[in-house]
Amino acid sequence: MNSNTSPIGIFDSGFGGLTVFKEIEKLLPQYDYLYLGDNARAPYGPRSFETVYHYTREAVQWFFDQGCPLVLLACNTASAKALKNIQQLDLPKMADPTRRVLGVIRPTTEVLGQFTQTGKVGVLGTSGTVRSNSYPIEMEKYWPDVEVFQQACPLWVPLIESNEHEGDGADYFVKKYLDQLFAQEKGIDTLLLGCTHYPLLLPKLKQHIPAHVTLVAQGEIVAKSLVDYLDRHPEMEARLSKGGDHRFCTTDDPLGFRKQAEVILGREIKAAGVHL
Structure with missing residues (x-):
């Protein structure tokens, strides 16, 4: 994936979002995707509202810095505890308020x-x-x-x-x-x-x-919803790059992430480590 792409960002606290990505890829194989698992700080479930919001906001900013105009929180905890604040409080203040963050709930x-x-x-x-x-x-x-x-x-x-x-x-x-x-x-x-x-x-x-x-x-529900969202928002669909490229990142050990991700996805992948 080159620096000029505009992939769809998919975020989860760990491996779970790969079950959503797998279904999205089936319905929308033409797009570029960037997946991030915050495995180093998983699980999100027991953490406070403030902590989940802080972690998720950091991840969303990282996606935006990588050129993603659209980010999907493929994590129920992040969707429940962070999505509303990010949509209503953070996005309007950013340099490009036309970028969007969606959830799964x-x-x-x-x-x-x-x-x-x-x-x-x-x-x-x-x-x-x-x-x-x-x-x-x-x-x-x-x-x-x-x-x-x-x-x-x-x-x-x-x-x-x-x-x-x-x-x-x-x-x-x-x-x-x-x-x-x-x-x-x-x-x-x-x-x-x-x-x-x-x-x-x-x-x-x-x-x-x-x-x-x-x-x-x-997975299938969210994938179909994303198809519908892009149909209803051609201005966003036009911004997304279409090369069928996939990039997988984790905040923890890339080798461990890759092994687990390959089991879930049923194919070999490459994974990189990142710091938020």
Whole structure:
């Protein structure tokens, strides 16, 4: 990727955003992409509003410095705790206020109600996402008749970031949080994986949920929403470079990031280390 490109920036606290990038790449392969995982400071879930906002704002500025006119926060915690302030307070003050930052919560809630028959949806998320109440608030706007039950899963992201999510030890914590959620409401028939890391736990999750419950991951939803956004904003679409180039960066060890990213994406990649 050369210095004259204008890639789409995709940000996550770690590896989880790669599950979103993978789906975006399928639908929009022609664009250039720049991915950043803040692995050195993951997980974001337990951190305060102020800290997540500070970290995310640093990342967004880094993307802008790399020439990205459009940045997607492929992280529910960052979307819940930082997106609104960045959109309303920071962007208008920047040298180029036409740049845009998008999140994953709104596009998810716009369609989530379509999956439930009982009108009872469970949301599995980080502690930060659950505490923000972003999903109940947004669901009330689009699906006021749907009840939302939330469950924080604070150990799932650390398991994934440490590559322990496929081991037998992960089963205990998967079942623990699922049991706590269904103890709130047995009629839940739809489960949202409200963290982009969680699709990496799908094999474990399917072992511990009833067969009739629908699991909803965000990757395809967010990818389709991005397609729609670019269709509705031709002025932004025209600014994006189209070379099919991909660049992957991490704030932690590039070798460790590359190994995990290659498993998720199913192909070889190169990764670089950066400092925010």
